[in-house]
Amino acid sequence: MVIQTKQCACRWILRHQHKLKQAARSCHLKVKEVLGVEDVSRPYEHEKVEPLPLAETFRYADLKTTLAEPHQLRLKPDVSELKFGQIFTDHMLKAFYHEALGGWQKPEIIPFENISLHPAAKVLHYAVELFEGLKAFRGVDGRVRVFRPDMNMHRMNLSAKTSGLPTFDSEEMLKCLKRLIAIDQEWVPHAEGSSLYIRPTLIGIDGTLGVAQSESALMFTILCPVGNYFSSGSDAVSLLADPTYARAWPGGCGDRKVGSNYGPTIRVQKKASKRGLQQVLWLYGDDHQVTEVGTMNIFMFYINEDGEKELVTPPLNGLILPGVTRASIIQMAQEWGDFRVVQRTITMNEIVLLLKENRLLEMFGSGTACIVSPIASISYLGNLLRIPTNEHSAPLFKKIRDQLYAIQYGHIKHPWGVLVDQP
Amino acid sequence: MVIQTKQCACRWILRHQHKLKQAARSCHLKVKEVLGVEDVSRPYEHEKVEPLPLAETFRYADLKTTLAEPHQLRLKPDVSELKFGQIFTDHMLKAFYHEALGGWQKPEIIPFENISLHPAAKVLHYAVELFEGLKAFRGVDGRVRVFRPDMNMHRMNLSAKTSGLPTFDSEEMLKCLKRLIAIDQEWVPHAEGSSLYIRPTLIGIDGTLGVAQSESALMFTILCPVGNYFSSGSDAVSLLADPTYARAWPGGCGDRKVGSNYGPTIRVQKKASKRGLQQVLWLYGDDHQVTEVGTMNIFMFYINEDGEKELVTPPLNGLILPGVTRASIIQMAQEWGDFRVVQRTITMNEIVLLLKENRLLEMFGSGTACIVSPIASISYLGNLLRIPTNEHSAPLFKKIRDQLYAIQYGHIKHPWGVLVDQP
Numbered sequence: 001m002v003i004q005t006k007q008c009a010c011r012w013i014l015r016h017q018h019k020l021k022q023a024a025r026s027c028h029l030k031v032k033e034v035l036g037v038e039d040v041s042r043p044y045e046h047e048k049v050e051p052l053p054l055a056e057t058f059r060y061a062d063l064k065t066t067l068a069e070p071h072q073l074r075l076k077p078d079v080s081e082l083k084f085g086q087i088f089t090d091h092m093l094k095a096f097y098h099e100a101l102g103g104w105q106k107p108e109i110i111p112f113e114n115i116s117l118h119p120a121a122k123v124l125h126y127a128v129e130l131f132e133g134l135k136a137f138r139g140v141d142g143r144v145r146v147f148r149p150d151m152n153m154h155r156m157n158l159s160a161k162t163s164g165l166p167t168f169d170s171e172e173m174l175k176c177l178k179r180l181i182a183i184d185q186e187w188v189p190h191a192e193g194s195s196l197y198i199r200p201t202l203i204g205i206d207g208t209l210g211v212a213q214s215e216s217a218l219m220f221t222i223l224c225p226v227g228n229y230f231s232s233g234s235d236a237v238s239l240l241a242d243p244t245y246a247r248a249w250p251g252g253c254g255d256r257k258v259g260s261n262y263g264p265t266i267r268v269q270k271k272a273s274k275r276g277l278q279q280v281l282w283l284y285g286d287d288h289q290v291t292e293v294g295t296m297n298i299f300m301f302y303i304n305e306d307g308e309k310e311l312v313t314p315p316l317n318g319l320i321l322p323g324v325t326r327a328s329i330i331q332m333a334q335e336w337g338d339f340r341v342v343q344r345t346i347t348m349n350e351i352v353l354l355l356k357e358n359r360l361l362e363m364f365g366s367g368t369a370c371i372v373s374p375i376a377s378i379s380y381l382g383n384l385l386r387i388p389t390n391e392h393s394a395p396l397f398k399k400i401r402d403q404l405y406a407i408q409y410g411h412i413k414h415p416w417g418v419l420v421d422q423p
Numbered sequence: 424m425v426i427q428t429k430q431c432a433c434r435w436i437l438r439h440q441h442k443l444k445q446a447a448r449s450c451h452l453k454v455k456e457v458l459g460v461e462d463v464s465r466p467y468e469h470e471k472v473e474p475l476p477l478a479e480t481f482r483y484a485d486l487k488t489t490l491a492e493p494h495q496l497r498l499k500p501d502v503s504e505l506k507f508g509q510i511f512t513d514h515m516l517k518a519f520y521h522e523a524l525g526g527w528q529k530p531e532i533i534p535f536e537n538i539s540l541h542p543a544a545k546v547l548h549y550a551v552e553l554f555e556g557l558k559a560f561r562g563v564d565g566r567v568r569v570f571r572p573d574m575n576m577h578r579m580n581l582s583a584k585t586s587g588l589p590t591f592d593s594e595e596m597l598k599c600l601k602r603l604i605a606i607d608q609e610w611v612p613h614a615e616g617s618s619l620y621i622r623p624t625l626i627g628i629d630g631t632l633g634v635a636q637s638e639s640a641l642m643f644t645i646l647c648p649v650g651n652y653f654s655s656g657s658d659a660v661s662l663l664a665d666p667t668y669a670r671a672w673p674g675g676c677g678d679r680k681v682g683s684n685y686g687p688t689i690r691v692q693k694k695a696s697k698r699g700l701q702q703v704l705w706l707y708g709d710d711h712q713v714t715e716v717g718t719m720n721i722f723m724f725y726i727n728e729d730g731e732k733e734l735v736t737p738p739l740n741g742l743i744l745p746g747v748t749r750a751s752i753i754q755m756a757q758e759w760g761d762f763r764v765v766q767r768t769i770t771m772n773e774i775v776l777l778l779k780e781n782r783l784l785e786m787f788g789s790g791t792a793c794i795v796s797p798i799a800s801i802s803y804l805g806n807l808l809r810i811p812t813n814e815h816s817a818p819l820f821k822k823i824r825d826q827l828y829a830i831q832y833g834h835i836k837h838p839w840g841v842l843v844d845q846p
Contacts, residue, residue: 084632084633085543085632086631088542113542115539115541115542115547117537119535120622122686123546124682125622125685126685126686127550127685129547161690162687163689199543199548201548203547209622209647211688212692213689224543224632245674246672246673249669250669251666251668251669252669258686258687259547260682261683262548263682263683264585264676266634267586
């Protein structure tokens with residue numbers, strides 16, 4: 001290619017900017033390879049989950065693809081301008097389920113478009129809906145990886161069972177997802193810290209008003225590029241812990257990723273915002289057990305009564321979403337063996353006591369959106385508890401974040417980073 | 424009109440069947456008027472509800488109506504064939520809310536059609552949705568009445584506030600609803616026991632993935648004719664009372680008519696059905712408090728420790744939907760003054776004890792769909808408790824049902840029966 005004028009050169013650079021960035025990042029990887037930087041490639045065990053009797057499924061082999069016409073393609077904004085969940089890619093995945101037609105219909109990849117629903121569709125009245133959230137990352141080698149997608153597919157089937165919605169084969173779904181990501185792969189940002197957020201969704205669409213098992217459903221998946229969650233300075237969050245509200249309760253669905261767990265939280269989040277606090281710390285029970293933070297799982301790092309460092313997170317007792325990041329942190333920390341890792345109930349009383357005795361080191365949330373989110377303070381019953389998470393020289397939450405980033409962006413080879421371009 | 428042939432006569436009768444029925448019913452009313460049958464026209468006080476600061480609203484004066492073309496009109500099935508929520512009328516009401524455009528847009532009545540949603544619409548992911556259920560009845564005088572619609576509009580605004588959705592002026596909404604019903608008035612069945620079910624719905628439609636207050640929303644209302652809930656013989660229901668599950672909990676949204684309260688109940692209803700039981704009796708807490716039955720409020724009629732008859736229903740403590748039928752039953756029974764009427768907690772232990780001492784007379788559910796639904800049995804911790812609701816010669820639930828029917832079908836003049844054809 002011959003660059004003829006100054007203007008042409010600018011255009012060429014603008015168009016190929018991401019390739020130049022990529023080249024620089026790949027060099028970095030080569031250096032690491034040569035230097036033999038540590039590689040954690042041991043297989044991690046998944047948390048145990050009950051096996052699902054698989055219903056008939058849609059199949060990747062039946063996938064029909066209709067690519068967007070050139071005029072349908074959207075502009076890709078600069079990574080620095082990306083806000084979470086505002087911009088979507090050019091294509092989406094869709095599969096209908098109709099009991100009357102024998103169950104799952106052939107899946108399709110189509111240009112991104114609106115969904116047309118009967119006004120009585122169950123999803124619009126009775127919250128017959130569930131979703132997943134996972135991410136694809138552009139590695140230093142330029143290849144795209146998804147983080148532990150098998151866990152999301154498994155959880156999605158568990159949510160479907162709970163919601164009276166049809167289940168499907170996780171591997172077939174994953175193959176369809178990989179194909180969708182491959183088609184829209186130029187939407188996976190070429191910058192560390194940013195990624196492509198993947199939102200598989202399953203909704204009940206019967207056009208009848210009974211509160212009942214869905215005979216018709218729609219699985220669809222949309223993708224949106226997201227920037228660096230922690231681009232702006234200090235990232236530690238302030239929390240409202242108000243025992244008046246509960247996110248989940250025994251005998252409910254708090255351990256499933258269903259729509260019902262989210263809508264009712266908005267009013268409490270608004271209350272926190274009004275008081276200048278960033279997120280909600282969800283409590284449960286008369287002893288004010290800590291359950292989740294915002295839409296994340298929660299971890300506490302502290303010095304136990306034996307003087308040992310210990311990482312603790314609430315157990316999967318039905319009130320807690322079985323987070324993929326949560327499970328990954330537990331497994332990683334266990335592998336490291338540097339401190340005890342415990343799943344048990346944490347109460348607000350304990351937090352107050354540990355702070356008084358200078359034994360609380362860090363608290364942080366974990367989730368797909370933010371990976372790890374340090375906690376700076378908790379407003380609780382009129383007191384502002386300052387959490388010293390960000391006051392250590394080498395905090396645990398940063399080590400965890402770095403390790404997860406290293407896997408996600410392909411700095412180290414690891415089975416949790418699943419390549420999109422491999423079957 | 425001259426009827427020329429036998430075939431013509433049949434056609435004429437078929438086409439004018441409902442008018443003939445109506446004539447017969449109106450005669451019946453005239454007789455009542457002449458005989459001076461009891462008329463409960465005293466105004467009933469509404470249950471107290473906190474006043475709502477009204478946001479800007481859509482207005483009836485702005486209502487734009489587009490009538491369906493003749494080819495869009497649907498066949499009206501025979502009342503005997505109607506199942507709940509399966510058939511819809513020819514028109515629907517719609518009003519969009521867009522914060523960026525100044526809030527509520529002009530409401531519209533349009534031919535019944537699908538709703539087109541952005542795939543990231545909050546309603547599809549986070550259950551940002553709420554609804555109401557009320558009914559229009561064809562009176563013995565041929566005129567159409569809605570039952571206490573002001574209470575539904577008020578509750579809908581309370582649900583909106585809880586859900587981060589925009590509120591509106593109840594009276595403007597009611598005027599729009601009346602217009603919709605008037606346009607589709609031939610869909611209000613001409614048969615006692617049947618009615619036109621009205622389903623106002625409000626959903627969050629922002630096409631962004633954040634769990635947050637909705638900046639765009641859609642209010643829509645659809646109508647469906649429903650047959651007699653109790654057409655087939657004995658109507659008393661069998662219940663599953665399983666303390667493993669809870670419908671609502673303190674600090675949640677159990678007292679609002681939001682989608683989140685319904686989706687998670689489907690799995691428990693399925694469990695009941697598998698065991699041959701018809702509905703779920705929802706319990707709460709270690710003392711197994713009775714909260715609701717299916718999607719209804721619950722009442723118990725019994726002989727108290729002083730040997731007096733007493734009607735009791737759980738209090739509005741946050742776990743209970745403030746039902747319109749519930750409030751109406753309480754007010755009616757208080758007016759009658761025949762027995763004590765109490766709002767207090769009922770536990771399963773109490774039910775077991777009362778049955779043992781032969782002091783439990785009746786249990787029944789109350790709701791818009793069924794009005795009053797007698798309970799025949801409860802399966803509880805391995806025991807089948809037989810409830811003698813249907814074993815009395817003149818049970819209370821029938822007196823209540825008859826009285827509500829009398830108001831709804833215009834047998835007696837009453838402020839609860841709001842005429843659709845009057846402003």
